Amino acid sequence: MLPKTSRLQKEKDINKVFKKGKRFKEDFLILKTLKNDLNKIRFGFIVSQKISKKASIRNKIKRRLSELIRIKLKLQTLIKNSDNLLIAAPGLETKDFWEIEEMINKLFKKAGIIK
Numbered sequence: 001m002l003p004k005t006s007r008l009q010k011e012k013d014i015n016k017v018f019k020k021g022k023r024f025k026e027d028f029l030i031l032k033t034l035k036n037d038l039n040k041i042r043f044g045f046i047v048s049q050k051i052s053k054k055a056s057i058r059n060k061i062k063r064r065l066s067e068l069i070r071i072k073l074k075l076q077t078l079i080k081n082s083d084n085l086l087i088a089a090p091g092l093e094t095k096d097f098w099e100i101e102e103m104i105n106k107l108f109k110k111a112g113i114i115k
Helices: 011-020 055-075 097-111
Strands: 022-026 029-035 041-046 082-088
Touching: 011 029, 011 041, 011 082, 022 097, 029 097, 041 055, 055 082, 055 097
Parallel strands: 041 082
Antiparallel strands: 022 029, 029 082
16 A cells, blocks of 8 residues: 555546646556645545446556556656646556556656656
């Protein structure tokens, strides 16, 4: 689980990133990113019912995304000062952990978040 300081929790923050953030897409994953004035990087996850009607599958995807981000934060490979939303697209539920990791790495390189 991500530490509280690394999570986008308030609805107004999520909406701000969703509306004003730059969009990057890789296969079944979309990244919206927006600079912030805090000296930290924060993440939020959106997995809609278009992915699956079952909450257990949607939660499994959120746990995988969260774990991948937690590992990247621990390795300190991410550049600070941004709010980010990872949005899952239909088809992501069929991918395994390592395929999702590759997608995230490509997305972060496109967005310039990774060092």
